[in-house]
Amino acid sequence: MDFISVAFCTGTDEPSQDPADDHNGGAQDLTVKPFNLRWDSSGSSSGSFKINFPIGDEQHGSLLRLIQDCQPASFGYKGDDVNDESYRKAAKMDRSAFCVDFCPYEVGIIDTIAQVLLPNAASNIATHGVKAELYKLNIYSALSGFFKTHVDTPRSETQFGSLVVSLPCHHEGGQLVVRHAGNSLTFDWGNSGSGGKTSTSIQWAAFYSDCEHEVLEVTEGHRVTLTYNLYYAPGVGDLAVNSPAMDVKTLPLYKKLQDALRDRSFMTEGGYLGIFCQHAYAHSTVEGVKSLPAVLKGADMAVYTIFKALDLPTSIRPFLYIDDWYHPTFDWRSQRLSDTSTTYVGGKMRPLVITERGGEGDGPDDILPSFEGDWLKVNWLIKPVKDTACVNLIHLTYGNQAGIDCVYSYAALIVTIPPASERVPA
Numbered sequence: 001m002d003f004i005s006v007a008f009c010t011g012t013d014e015p016s017q018d019p020a021d022d023h024n025g026g027a028q029d030l031t032v033k034p035f036n037l038r039w040d041s042s043g044s045s046s047g048s049f050k051i052n053f054p055i056g057d058e059q060h061g062s063l064l065r066l067i068q069d070c071q072p073a074s075f076g077y078k079g080d081d082v083n084d085e086s087y088r089k090a091a092k093m094d095r096s097a098f099c100v101d102f103c104p105y106e107v108g109i110i111d112t113i114a115q116v117l118l119p120n121a122a123s124n125i126a127t128h129g130v131k132a133e134l135y136k137l138n139i140y141s142a143l144s145g146f147f148k149t150h151v152d153t154p155r156s157e158t159q160f161g162s163l164v165v166s167l168p169c170h171h172e173g174g175q176l177v178v179r180h181a182g183n184s185l186t187f188d189w190g191n192s193g194s195g196g197k198t199s200t201s202i203q204w205a206a207f208y209s210d211c212e213h214e215v216l217e218v219t220e221g222h223r224v225t226l227t228y229n230l231y232y233a234p235g236v237g238d239l240a241v242n243s244p245a246m247d248v249k250t251l252p253l254y255k256k257l258q259d260a261l262r263d264r265s266f267m268t269e270g271g272y273l274g275i276f277c278q279h280a281y282a283h284s285t286v287e288g289v290k291s292l293p294a295v296l297k298g299a300d301m302a303v304y305t306i307f308k309a310l311d312l313p314t315s316i317r318p319f320l321y322i323d324d325w326y327h328p329t330f331d332w333r334s335q336r337l338s339d340t341s342t343t344y345v346g347g348k349m350r351p352l353v354i355t356e357r358g359g360e361g362d363g364p365d366d367i368l369p370s371f372e373g374d375w376l377k378v379n380w381l382i383k384p385v386k387d388t389a390c391v392n393l394i395h396l397t398y399g400n401q402a403g404i405d406c407v408y409s410y411a412a413l414i415v416t417i418p419p420a421s422e423r424v425p426a
């Protein structure tokens, strides 16, 4: 799917999901509370003005003033901004000149775009979020406001598309036609469009940057739109690598750990700190492995982010929950461990490992290397929660009866703490 429109239908026909249908895609309706647009007028009676949406007849004067305060809309051509009314006849207002209390995030448009457009993005950018940046207010007026076929100029490498929101104001015509790879979709947001909409609702469409599109002639009234540039954004999951809105250094745990690291008596020789992940993750499946650390939740994400901010090598690794029998210091005669301080930690997250080792003559030393881990001395800060374990290793067993054994693992944050001599100035 290369373009989508609104999923909030109120009793009108829902458009086909098949973009190969050259059909009218304008039967959507998103009713929102009335909202205001305020702008600065630079005309003869300069000052600030306000118009309320939906625009009714009584606000005709304000609408005319708004149009007067706009400039002719240009378009990008070979790197220049060009004004040419045979190509685009519309008015524009830059975002710095107005403010509007309609927010596409609040009504769920951006979530819908993230859900529908991002999974299909032909891009290697592993991200789950969408940032919509308000670009312009445009007005296409009768008679003959239009914008001929074009593709939008990307504003940066991370821009993947455009969003057009049609604000409730009476008009007819002005259909948006979006085309891609021989498919075409028409969004008719005018009052006489199929679906018999009133002019009290928001209409919108979003499409990838490589989609050609045009606005057909407006035959009656004024078609008022907000356009947004759509960018890939880290999304909520990537707090781990990018949290511009939150300074992790202000979290109390950050300060505590910083103090500990400055203290020479804290892990003087260095070593490993371990934190059991408090939440369950599908850390032993292919998809689950790919989604970490982005899907860390709650305290797990906070702790991970803090260690990263402290520049400490921190990785999410599985560690095996195993019987004493697997342990290198297990003493057969006493049936005890002579040293309980080490844990078998996988080198990295991995999907389920199945090994044929473990049969006759094989012991833990033969089985565990299939998991590619190490016995590490880990200082555990947080105890495990049993129900977060996943089966991560399956091996053969040999005894009275041959069989198989499942070994469970937990996800843990393993932090490498350098020796005090390397972290604290002498």
Ligand SMILES: O=C(O)CCC(=O)C(=O)O
Pocket: 138, 147, 152, 164, 176, 213, 214, 215, 225, 227
């Ligand atoms: O108003 C529309 O539907 C599309 C406008 C457009 O293509 C643009 O501003 O680049």
Ligand SMILES: [Fe+2]
Pocket: 150, 151, 152, 162, 213
């Ligand atoms: Fe465009």
